[in-house]
Amino acid sequence: MNRIDKRFAELKAQGRRALIPFITAGDPAPQHTVGFMHALVEAGADVIELGVPFSDPMADGPVIQKACERALKHKVRLTHLFEMVREFRQSDGDTPVVLMGYLNPIERIGLEAFAEQAAAAGIDGVLTVDMPPEEADEFGPILKQRGLASIFLVAPTTSTERAATICAHGEGYLYYVALKGVTGAATLNADDVAEHLAPLRGLTELPLCVGFGIRDGASAAEVGKVADGVIVGSALVSRIAENAERPEAIAGELKAVLGEMRQALDALPAR
Amino acid sequence: MSKFSDLTRLPDARGHFGPYGGRFVSETLSFALDDLEKTYMRLRDDPDFQAEFDYDLAHYVGRPSPLYLAERWSDKLGGARIWLKREDLNHTGAHKVNNTIGQALLAKMSGKPRVIAETGAGQHGVATATVAARLGLKCEVYMGAEDVERQKLNVYRMRLLGANVIPVESGTRTLKDAMNEALRDWVTNVDDTFYIIGTVAGPHPYPMLVRDFNAVVGREARRQSLEEFGKLPDALVACVGGGSNAMGLFYPFVEDDEVAMYGVEAGGDGVDTGRHAAPLASNAPRGVLHGNRTYLMSDEGGQVSDTHSISAGLDYPGVGPEHALWKDVGRVQYVAANDDAVLEAFRELTRVEGIMPALESAHALAHAKVLAPTLRSDQNIVVNLSGRGDKDIMTVAKIDGLEF
Numbered sequence: 001m002n003r004i005d006k007r008f009a010e011l012k013a014q015g016r017r018a019l020i021p022f023i024t025a026g027d028p029a030p031q032h033t034v035g036f037m038h039a040l041v042e043a044g045a046d047v048i049e050l051g052v053p054f055s056d057p058m059a060d061g062p063v064i065q066k067a068c069e070r071a072l073k074h075k076v077r078l079t080h081l082f083e084m085v086r087e088f089r090q091s092d093g094d095t096p097v098v099l100m101g102y103l104n105p106i107e108r109i110g111l112e113a114f115a116e117q118a119a120a121a122g123i124d125g126v127l128t129v130d131m132p133p134e135e136a137d138e139f140g141p142i143l144k145q146r147g148l149a150s151i152f153l154v155a156p157t158t159s160t161e162r163a164a165t166i167c168a169h170g171e172g173y174l175y176y177v178a179l180k181g182v183t184g185a186a187t188l189n190a191d192d193v194a195e196h197l198a199p200l201r202g203l204t205e206l207p208l209c210v211g212f213g214i215r216d217g218a219s220a221a222e223v224g225k226v227a228d229g230v231i232v233g234s235a236l237v238s239r240i241a242e243n244a245e246r247p248e249a250i251a252g253e254l255k256a257v258l259g260e261m262r263q264a265l266d267a268l269p270a271r
Numbered sequence: 272m273s274k275f276s277d278l279t280r281l282p283d284a285r286g287h288f289g290p291y292g293g294r295f296v297s298e299t300l301s302f303a304l305d306d307l308e309k310t311y312m313r314l315r316d317d318p319d320f321q322a323e324f325d326y327d328l329a330h331y332v333g334r335p336s337p338l339y340l341a342e343r344w345s346d347k348l349g350g351a352r353i354w355l356k357r358e359d360l361n362h363t364g365a366h367k368v369n370n371t372i373g374q375a376l377l378a379k380m381s382g383k384p385r386v387i388a389e390t391g392a393g394q395h396g397v398a399t400a401t402v403a404a405r406l407g408l409k410c411e412v413y414m415g416a417e418d419v420e421r422q423k424l425n426v427y428r429m430r431l432l433g434a435n436v437i438p439v440e441s442g443t444r445t446l447k448d449a450m451n452e453a454l455r456d457w458v459t460n461v462d463d464t465f466y467i468i469g470t471v472a473g474p475h476p477y478p479m480l481v482r483d484f485n486a487v488v489g490r491e492a493r494r495q496s497l498e499e500f501g502k503l504p505d506a507l508v509a510c511v512g513g514g515s516n517a518m519g520l521f522y523p524f525v526e527d528d529e530v531a532m533y534g535v536e537a538g539g540d541g542v543d544t545g546r547h548a549a550p551l552a553s554n555a556p557r558g559v560l561h562g563n564r565t566y567l568m569s570d571e572g573g574q575v576s577d578t579h580s581i582s583a584g585l586d587y588p589g590v591g592p593e594h595a596l597w598k599d600v601g602r603v604q605y606v607a608a609n610d611d612a613v614l615e616a617f618r619e620l621t622r623v624e625g626i627m628p629a630l631e632s633a634h635a636l637a638h639a640k641v642l643a644p645t646l647r648s649d650q651n652i653v654v655n656l657s658g659r660g661d662k663d664i665m666t667v668a669k670i671d672g673l674e675f
Contacts, residue, residue, distance in 0.1 A: 055442065056447065059458065077572035103559045104558045104560060105572060107558060131295060155302075157301070177297075180459060180460075180461055181458060182455045
């Protein structure tokens with residue numbers, strides 16, 4: 001069983017919600033990333049989304065754009081991400097790791113080569129922001145063959161018909177984008193999220209995880225009431241930005257932000 | 272029977288031109304693109320829509336644009352007769368307005384009160400601001416901060432027209448970054464905003480509809496060629512950044528196998544120096560950016576490359592997906608013209624014909640200079656003079672060491 005499915009099965013048995021942090025690999029410098037990943041796990045991460053830096057992150061707001069720029073100053077590439085995950089796996093064999101990024105860096109090394117190296121490094125899933133299921137005819141089966149989950153986005157603007165297609169292709173979990181906008185934008189509206197998640201329950205057994213606009217324990221708990229998992233990115237990445245000049249302080253900052261969310265989620269009644 | 276007839280049946284239902292094109296966007300935009308595609312497919316064959324489009328092109332843009340024989344320049348070069356398709360004489364001074372007229376009509380039909388656009392040299396921004404003013408639409412134009420600096424005159428033109436010009440400070444601060452920022456705006460304001468893309472790139476259906484709106488250029492040129500010299504041209508030449516003016520000229524000739532076509536990219540300092548914007552001529556790898564798969568200048572890690580060109584309008588690392596396919600099947604030859612040859616052509620046409628071309632269009636002229644002497648005097652070349660050069664006077668003056 002894939003680590004992602006295993007983790008969600010455990011959470012379900014415990015009646016708990018998944019907490020999924022996102023950081024950009026190589027931000028503020030490549031030697032820190034593995035340490036940050038362990039810190040996130042210590043603070044209660046169930047799955048880690050590791051961002052692949054890209055020169056043109058069209059779906060991201062300024063916080064993650066700047067994270068990409070910091071990482072790219074060190075010329076961080078996919079091959080470095082594979083090394084990071086391999087190193088992470090030496091002491092953590094359980095926490096699922098999902099790569100999140102844009103298609104071009106993946107296509108550049110080749111879909112087959114990417115899937116082979118990602119699986120060998122201990123990566124569990126891939127979320128390609130600019131590749132909807134209609135464009136995944138070639139890539140989807142290649143990932144599947146290596147046991148890598150294809151994770152897709154559903155947006156507030158997604159029609160029920162499209163949502164059914166996405167659910168049919170999706171694996172691991174479904175990433176519901178809570179806002180019309182880029183990452184790190186305004187605060188989400190929990191009632192609005194609940195309204196959109198309800199019809200998805202009828203379409204899929206996949207865990208429904210919600211991202212975009214979650215900043216603290218309170219907003220995590222609001223979403224946790226209706227979702228199977230909570231994804232937090234910009235709130236963590238902005239702490240990295242604030243402390244980029246003193247990276248030794250970052251792990252503690254990440255643990256503080258994530259720990260508060262963990263507590264807020266675990267204080268909710270069991271699902 | 273043309274061996275290229277299949278090319279006229281593209282894109283396919285998913286917006287693919289062979290391995291290129293497609294719709295590589297984040298999920299939030301999928302519904303807006305579906306909507307746009309449905310609206311366009313309904314209207315493209317609607318006689319009322321076409322009549323309104325044609326009326327605006329005739330009475331607002333001033334079409335048809337002339338096909339002008341550059342007699343003195345042809346004599347000077349020796350060889351083929353060179354005919355200029357005078358898109359520089361359009362309202363707003365470039366071919367860009369053909370497309371913005373069409374897309375603004377679509378925006379009006381969609382009931383969206385706000386339009387956004389990206390721009391490089393500012394020609395598409397001006398053409399968008401112009402049609403927005405005419406239709407009373409709110410207009411915001413994203414422009415790389417470096418281009419805002421290079422093209423001050425067009426920035427002020429847009430502001431006079433009532434548009435808000437937003438300088439983009441991210442990335443390389445040029446056209447590609449302006450497009451990133453426009454896409455971010457669209458994903459945030461998708462309910463009330465129509466994105467007017469300025470070239471034959473972007474996610475499906477944009478490459479198709481921008482092509483269709485610009486194809487009026489080639490239809491006129493084909494008819495005018497038959498009228499003026501009684502046969503089809505031997506060669507067509509047009510500059511290619513994203514490739515909308517080239518697509519507009521070439522498309523109606525695609526099945527005329529005897530008509531050679533040359534797309535001229537920005538060679539910058541030279542294709543072998545790395546400082547250029549010529550993904551096709553330099554055989555860049557295949558890649559995905561701004562919603563479509565195409566030839567894309569990127570490094571070994573898949574990061575999009577910095578580009579260089581004397582002309583802001585061609586300073587883009589990708590190219591329209593239909594051009595990518597036309598390169599592969601050999602319908603069009605893609606070459607590059609370097610900055611110095613472009614400047615020379617700019618000066619020469621200005622002095623010999625009294626026509627000052629845009630630096631973008633001067634790329635096509637630079638290749639015509641190479642091509643004409645290889646042909647006979649009874650042969651004809653049609654060059655798309657896609658825009659006028661007033662906007663570039665400051666750039667050229669600076670090279671001449673002058674400041675105003």
